[in-house]
Amino acid sequence: MPEEKPTLLLIDGHSLAFRAFYALPVDSFVTRDGQHTNAIHGFISMLLNLLQQQKPTHLAVAFDISRYSFRTREYAEYKGTRGETPPEFVGQVPLLEEALHAMNIRTLSKEDFEADDILATLATRGAAEGYRVLVVSGDRDTIQLVDDDVTLLYPNVRGVSELKTYDTDAVIERYGIRPEQYPEIAALVGETSDNLPGVDKVGEKTAVKWIQQYGTVEELLAHADAITGVVGQNLRDQQDRVVRNRRLNRLVRDVELPYGPADLEREAIDPTAVRAVFDRLQFRTLLDRVFKIEGAAADAGLVDAEAGESTAISAPVVRTMIDEELAKWLQTQSKDGTLPLGLRIATVGGQVEGFGIASLTESAWVPWAPGRPDYTALEQWLASDAPKYLHDAKRQLKTLHSAGLELAGVAGDTALSAWLLRPGNKADSLGGLVYYYLGETLPEPDPSQLVPETEALNPATEAWYLVRLQAELDARLDPGSLSVQHDIEVPLVPVLARMELQGITVSADVLGELNSRLGTQAAEIAQRAYAEIGREVNLGSPKQLQEVLFDQLGMPKTRSNKTGYSTDAQALADLQEQHPHPFLELLLQHRDATKIRQIVETLQTAIGQDARIHTTYEQTGSATGRISSNDPNLQNIPVKTEVGREVRSAFLAGEGFETLLTADYSQIEMRIMAHLSEDEGLIEAFRSGEDLHRFVGARIFGVAPADVTPTMRTKVKAMSYGLAYGLSAFGLSKQLRIEVAEARELMADYFARFGAVREYLRGVVEQARVDGYTTTIFGRRRPFSDLGSTNRVLRENAERQALNSPIQGSAADIIKRAMLTIDAEIRAAGLASRMLLQVHDELVFEVAPGEREALTGIVTAGMAGAAELSVPLDVQLGTGPNWDAAAH
DNA sequence: ATACCTACGTA
DNA sequence: CGTACGTAGGTATA
Numbered sequence: 081m082p083e084e085k086p087t088l089l090l091i092d093g094h095s096l097a098f099r100a101f102y103a104l105p106v107d108s109f110v111t112r113d114g115q116h117t118n119a120i121h122g123f124i125s126m127l128l129n130l131l132q133q134q135k136p137t138h139l140a141v142a143f144d145i146s147r148y149s150f151r152t153r154e155y156a157e158y159k160g161t162r163g164e165t166p167p168e169f170v171g172q173v174p175l176l177e178e179a180l181h182a183m184n185i186r187t188l189s190k191e192d193f194e195a196d197d198i199l200a201t202l203a204t205r206g207a208a209e210g211y212r213v214l215v216v217s218g219d220r221d222t223i224q225l226v227d228d229d230v231t232l233l234y235p236n237v238r239g240v241s242e243l244k245t246y247d248t249d250a251v252i253e254r255y256g257i258r259p260e261q262y263p264e265i266a267a268l269v270g271e272t273s274d275n276l277p278g279v280d281k282v283g284e285k286t287a288v289k290w291i292q293q294y295g296t297v298e299e300l301l302a303h304a305d306a307i308t309g310v311v312g313q314n315l316r317d318q319q320d321r322v323v324r325n326r327r328l329n330r331l332v333r334d335v336e337l338p339y340g341p342a343d344l345e346r347e348a349i350d351p352t353a354v355r356a357v358f359d360r361l362q363f364r365t366l367l368d369r370v371f372k373i374e375g376a377a378a379d380a381g382l383v384d385a386e387a388g389e390s391t392a393i394s395a396p397v398v399r400t401m402i403d404e405e406l407a408k409w410l411q412t413q414s415k416d417g418t419l420p421l422g423l424r425i426a427t428v429g430g431q432v433e434g435f436g437i438a439s440l441t442e443s444a445w446v447p448w449a450p451g452r453p454d455y456t457a458l459e460q461w462l463a464s465d466a467p468k469y470l471h472d473a474k475r476q477l478k479t480l481h482s483a484g485l486e487l488a489g490v491a492g493d494t495a496l497s498a499w500l501l502r503p504g505n506k507a508d509s510l511g512g513l514v515y516y517y518l519g520e521t522l523p524e525p526d527p528s529q530l531v532p533e534t535e536a537l538n539p540a541t542e543a544w545y546l547v548r549l550q551a552e553l554d555a556r557l558d559p560g561s562l563s564v565q566h567d568i569e570v571p572l573v574p575v576l577a578r579m580e581l582q583g584i585t586v587s588a589d590v591l592g593e594l595n596s597r598l599g600t601q602a603a604e605i606a607q608r609a610y611a612e613i614g615r616e617v618n619l620g621s622p623k624q625l626q627e628v629l630f631d632q633l634g635m636p637k638t639r640s641n642k643t644g645y646s647t648d649a650q651a652l653a654d655l656q657e658q659h660p661h662p663f664l665e666l667l668l669q670h671r672d673a674t675k676i677r678q679i680v681e682t683l684q685t686a687i688g689q690d691a692r693i694h695t696t697y698e699q700t701g702s703a704t705g706r707i708s709s710n711d712p713n714l715q716n717i718p719v720k721t722e723v724g725r726e727v728r729s730a731f732l733a734g735e736g737f738e739t740l741l742t743a744d745y746s747q748i749e750m751r752i753m754a755h756l757s758e759d760e761g762l763i764e765a766f767r768s769g770e771d772l773h774r775f776v777g778a779r780i781f782g783v784a785p786a787d788v789t790p791t792m793r794t795k796v797k798a799m800s801y802g803l804a805y806g807l808s809a810f811g812l813s814k815q816l817r818i819e820v821a822e823a824r825e826l827m828a829d830y831f832a833r834f835g836a837v838r839e840y841l842r843g844v845v846e847q848a849r850v851d852g853y854t855t856t857i858f859g860r861r862r863p864f865s866d867l868g869s870t871n872r873v874l875r876e877n878a879e880r881q882a883l884n885s886p887i888q889g890s891a892a893d894i895i896k897r898a899m900l901t902i903d904a905e906i907r908a909a910g911l912a913s914r915m916l917l918q919v920h921d922e923l924v925f926e927v928a929p930g931e932r933e934a935l936t937g938i939v940t941a942g943m944a945g946a947a948e949l950s951v952p953l954d955v956q957l958g959t960g961p962n963w964d965a966a967a968h
Numbered sequence: 969a970t971a972c973c974t975a976c977g978t979a
Numbered sequence: 980c981g982t983a984c985g986t987a988g989g990t991a992t993a
Binding site: 620622641646647648649675676678679706713714716718720724749891919921922 | 974975976977979
């Protein structure tokens with residue numbers, strides 16, 4: 081049996097992407113950031129189909145470099161009729177190329193040539209070298225490439241999901257001429273899309289007839305005199321066109337290229353890179369398809385040996401053990417408590433069922449039944465400082481706590497490491513990380529099935545994966561991130577766990593009273609609002625409000641959003657100015673009342689048996705390094721309004737405690753900016769002890785600090801804060817309701833006095849563009865991929881994020897360091913007082929009787945000393961029976 | 969039921 | 980056309 085020919089697949093990237101662009105609805109393929117992806121999606125989808133159906137052994141995609149080539153030099157009007165490329169298409173091609181590179185697919189382009197010339201060259205060489213060649217292009221000129229070894233796949237009108245196959249026979253059937261004769265026909269007929277006019281009155285029928293008779297254009301023109309009638313005259317008159325067309329539509333088959341067919345062997349994809357790119361493009365189903373096809377390719381032996389080797393390690397056999405055997409095993413495997421072991425806790429219905437423990441070479445399953453006496457070894461090891469690797473350690477710690485078990489020695493948390501590597505991504509499961517970083521698939525039972533088909537992995541084997549995964553993650557982390565991991569994030573795990581377990585006492589009575597009062601109020605306001613418009617509507621429905629405001633009341637249109645026109649507070653306030661109406665005021669009041677009421681209700685249902693609310697902190701919840709709070713969110717409890725503060729007053733010092741203590745950093749982000757920018761003016765402002773905004777205002781407006789008016793101070797304050805967010809003059813003008821020109825002037829004045837700030841902010845973005853990431857004072861990184869984007873919206877969004885990240889992230893580092901110190905000192909001093917909440921720049925404590933002074937000292941020192949900046953860290957303290965009263 | 973959008977609370 | 984979050988209700992899809 082003859083050996084099968086290798087298959088060389090050659091794709092015209094631009095033409096296929098363009099076809100896909102028009103085949104798929106633009107609006108259905110947009111990322112959350114506004115990047116259009118329909119062309120990329122269509123292209124990759126088509127590509128995956130081809131990989132699956134044709135199983136190419138060799139593969140390349142060719143792109144045009146620009147719309148200019150030797151053809152436009154020869155004939156300037158070539159392709160001149162083509163309109164502007166749609167803006168939604170621009171920018172998709174570089175991303176497509178990136179995706180292809182991640183899939184380890186070669187892309188080719190050549191200055192002065194079109195993609196089709198590259199295809200022609202490779203097809204010719206491929207056929208000569210014994211390949212079965214498949215050419216995919218939407219350009220009819222490529223028909224000339226078809227022969228016994230070369231087949232053309234051409235997208236039909238419906239787009240790129242179905243490709244029509246043209247081999248020699250199919251071409252003859254369709255056009256009545258041999259493939260190599262197609263350009264002769266095209267030269268006569270002309271090609272509108274390339275702006276190549278043909279002979280007037282000559283269509284496909286006539287051209288085919290002539291070529292069937294004469295074979296080539298050259299022959300035909302030699303016998304042009306023999307052609308009668310108007311078309312014959314036209315041919316003679318316009319033979320220049322024909323000659324030119326024929327010259328231009330001949331594809332070049334000997335372009336000099338860096339690769340020959342043999343260099344285009346299909347390679348294994350880079351799973352990490354593919355996931356990164358596809359994540360960014362928000363391609364979920366395509367990602368699955370890529371990995372599925374890739375898996376099949378690996379089975380078929382197409383993937384090179386190197387990629388195969390890394391998956392060759394197999395899990396150790398799980399041994400079940402308890403008590404003395406376990407004690408000995410733990411000691412050996414951990415080298416007397418010095419070597420980290422993976423730890424996985426198995427639970428059923430929240431009850432601990434057992435423990436999987438593993439080193440790199442051995443794994444053990446330890447079944448757990450509470451109350452049995454023979455667990456000393458296990459309990460000792462768990463509670464000891466012997467290092468352990470876990471996934472989502474905080475959750476495990478809390479689970480164990482509820483089972484009455486203590487856990488210490490958390491030395492690594494794969495969820496944290498993964499977040500430090502890619503802080504913008506949402507938390508992944510252990511299985512997800514193993515798949516991503518180790519390229520192996522863990523069986524995960526389908527939670528929707530009562531009797532799962534796939535049996536879950538033994539926790540002991542999961543623990544073994546933890547050890548491998550932690551090593552892989554550590555290897556990928558840079559030194560700065562490693563120190564953040566080691567010095568901040570990992571030690572913070574038990575601290576946050578304790579805060580969550582402690583919770584904070586909340587008065588159900590205060591909330592209940594507030595709820596009913598707001599309820600009555602909201603109902604009254606609603607009635608009055610209905611009276612104003614003569615009917616009842618759902619005031620909480622933006623859609624119904626739009627009807628009332630813009631149709632019924634005929635108000636001027638506000639700024640538009642995806643579902644119509646905005647009815648948010650800002651828009652309503654603007655409306656009230658232009659077109660005052662009592663309904664607007666009532667609506668705003670109703671919003672206020674119901675919003676606070678909704679918060680109150682959420683809190684009420686969150687109060688536990690212990691009269692306390694236990695939030696959950698998400699340590700991997702933000703891209704900058706902040707922690708977030710959920711279920712319920714205690715980081716957005718109202719404070720700005722009077723009723724808002726009533727909510728705060730429901731948060732109390734618990735039974736047996738004297739008072740609440742709040743401690744916050746004042747203007748920490750501005751201080752960090754002063755430190756990072758080394759701006760002398762700003763540094764002096766903080767060292768002077770003068771009110772920051774007053775100081776800055778005095779400099780900007782050229783008056784004495786005492787003469788800074790409240791208006792001036794407000795403007796300065798808005799600008800100072802806005803700077804750290806990448807605020808524009810436009811944005812500042814909107815916020816302060818002043819002219820753009822005035823805002824611009826204000827900013828100019830600011831930078832004239834505090835020039836180093838501007839230089840710093842500019843430098844951050846520039847550096848990030850070079851490095852691909854930003855860094856905080858303590859070494860935390862945040863990667864950015866869109867700083868070089870040609871899409872302005874994407875790029876400028878990324879720039880503002882990059883500008884803000886070192887500032888917000890450093891502030892997060894600092895308060896986390898303070899929390900670690902304070903927690904350690906409270907425990908070292910044996911105080912009963914405890915840290916309860918963190919709200920980004922504020923900490924809330926519960927003070928035990930008689931400990932106020934000691935605690936105050938620890939907190940102040942811990943917070944002020946959390947970083948050595950070129951300006952002091954100012955800490956404000958306050959105490960009181962409730963959170964509102966404890967504010968200062 | 970689920971996914972998206974708008975709106976809005978905090979730092 | 981200002982960063983970072985979480986939650987809830989309405990609405991349109993399945």
